[in-house]
Amino acid sequence: MKQFKDQIGNIHTFNSTPKRIVSLVPSQTELLYDLGLEENIVGITKFCVHPFHLKSTKKIVGGTKNVHYDRIKLLEPDIIICNKEENTQGMVEELQEICPVWVTNVASFESNFQMITDFGQVFDKRTEARKWNDKLAFALSDFKKFINNIPVRKVAYFIWKNPYMVAGSGTFIDELLKLNHFQNYFVSLERYPEIDLEKIDEENELDLILLSSEPFPFKTEDGYEIVKSFGDNAQAILVDGEMFSWHGSRLIKALEYFKFLHKSI
Template sequence: MKQKTLVDQIGTAHFFETSPKRIISLVPSQTELLYDLGLEDKIIGITKFCVHPYHFKSTKKSVGGTKKVHFEKIRLLQPDIIICNKEENTLEIVEELRKICPVWVTNIATIEDNFQMITDFGQLFNCRTEGQKWNDKLAFALSDFKNYIKDKEVKKVAYFIWKKPFMVAGSDNFINELLKLNHFENIYQNKGRYPEIELKKMRLDGDPDLVFLSSEPYPFAEEDAFEIGRHTHHAKTVFVDGEMFSWYGSRLLKAFDYFKKMHEKL
């Protein structure tokens, strides 16, 4: 990598004389992507939520979560770069980390943003060929899925992510992007990014055909499905894999297959 300036997805310019060799990733889906780009040996620190690949929890240093990090542990690891995300990590964390080393922040709300992130990582870590391979695979799978879904009828959905208070996926986020791709009309897409909602108002809010209960960040149970479902007229309540709807990066390739199986069951 020659000396060059690269700009991350929140518009911050970074100048690197050489490609970063010591990476800390504070975003689970991006940790998985870095691994899939062949960068395992350069990853020195991850969060406790970085569960893919599985062996990282015993081979990489945990530096906390996504919202609470251990700054001293990070400093002692002497990273060349820290990978964050605008939604996953707070501005306060990012600003504190910048005192240690450059912090590259991604911002993923669309599939196009995802392609851009992979291209950026290819340039940043001198693995352009691997990055291009992944983008090609994802582009092919996306085209195939759009062909699969084109004749499916549009159904109204509510996608739940939290309880106490009840919260759902709204607009301007990756979950809503994938709901739209699947021909699901999000009844809360005009209520903000992750609105708190009242169950008793669900019928007025749009009365969904489907209620999705995500496996993360809150682990919904059968009693939750019953409680939520009785506030609709006829909705089918479905437990869905949150990683498939909210993880970007290379995980998207597995998501397309998951979505096809999901539609067959619906």
Template sequence: MPILKDQIGNTFEFAQSPKRIISLVPSQTELLYDLGLEERIVGITKFCVHPYHLKSTKKIVGGTKKVHFEKIRLLQPDIIIANKEENTLEIVEELRKICPVWVTNIITIEDVFQMITDFGQLFNCRTEAQKWNDKIQYSYNDFKHFMKEKPTQKVAYFIWKNPHMVAGSNNFINEMLKLNNFINIYDNTEKFPGRYPEIIIQKMKIQGDPEIVFLSSEPYPFKEEDAFEIGRFTHHAKTVFVDGEMFSWYGSRLSKAFEYFKKMHERL
């Protein structure tokens, strides 16, 4: 196999395509399955819920932020697939003592295309990878056409409660918001440092006064009472519950996300 490079610049040289894969990222587990690699997946996280049957056929090795190193070691993986944002540096460094760890780094749609191409080379499934890239590219082009005449709207996208956290700058959710002609009021690294800043909901009006407040289904599943609580401080803003997977899962899920976004705009 040729020398390959992951998305944080680490180089890898495999004598043959890795046969035993552990995936520590739910959206990447789904992608590996969609690339036809189900038989090679030996371990996943408890959050890897698509496709659902994998939870009963594959070994659960922990979560994304906390893994069972011994369970992973016993599975004798050839490669572990991680992500710069989802998995901590400490976890990745510890896992490197077991086997090579391939780290993705996804912020833009282009990063998604690159990851799929990389997996095609890494797991010798280039044709399948190209099919998925073509499918996503087609949906992406179609969606850009759909969005041409849509006005911009100011939004806030909540991901967590206690403390309240939102999507800020430099993350995939923010890129998805931009594609939808939404102006994220927290996309400002000087005022709101970090990818997912903690905010005080009482200050939302002066922080940007959003027209729409999105409450995500994950990682925190927001409820009606949360909408009521946040709504008290946004006055005229419309509160909308959204499927967090469509905004934050990169990979093959994107082909479904663009259709979801179209329906969302029709509701708005």
């Protein structure tokens, strides 16, 4: 019998290593796969698109905010993976009636390293987890050397339209903005606030408007209206939302993407 604590402080006790996994977090589905747990994954969400073939080999149990509890129950999982930001508290509470629900809470690189370590312990994949953390630590060190000579730019990161919503402080996106020497225009606001473009102060200069590809798929034309609100000096660019918001092993690819992004600005 082993006990483990998840990232919101819940204690989980397992008589044996969990074998049947339902993952309700797209980025963590990818991490589970990269840790060598493909055979153990029995259920995923419709948004779990990496690796793509899982959508045809695993049971789709819904989205990240709404799931089919009956489908999950029929899969007889040993553990369900959720995330504090991606999934709702109500979901977690109802899922706990089925089996233990492991909740992650990733808002920094440190907590991402911890999540990978935790998965290595819970699923008896310690060696694989250590290898991924080592690769990530090396890639992060390399990127910090790259970004050292890049000037700080003031940016706004948009995640939604109608209403407009942005990434504020206390988010993983904000952490990655800081890493990229991007000063968040909306850092005084928490989480993902709605904003009114008509109340933007044009005199408060902005360098870049980052339009994310997810959860709202911004297009180039969406930038025109937003740019007008921030003044003519701001430049709107489309960015890959997965690279700025996904946790886990995806960060290896994200750090390479960030280099490409800076070279193209």
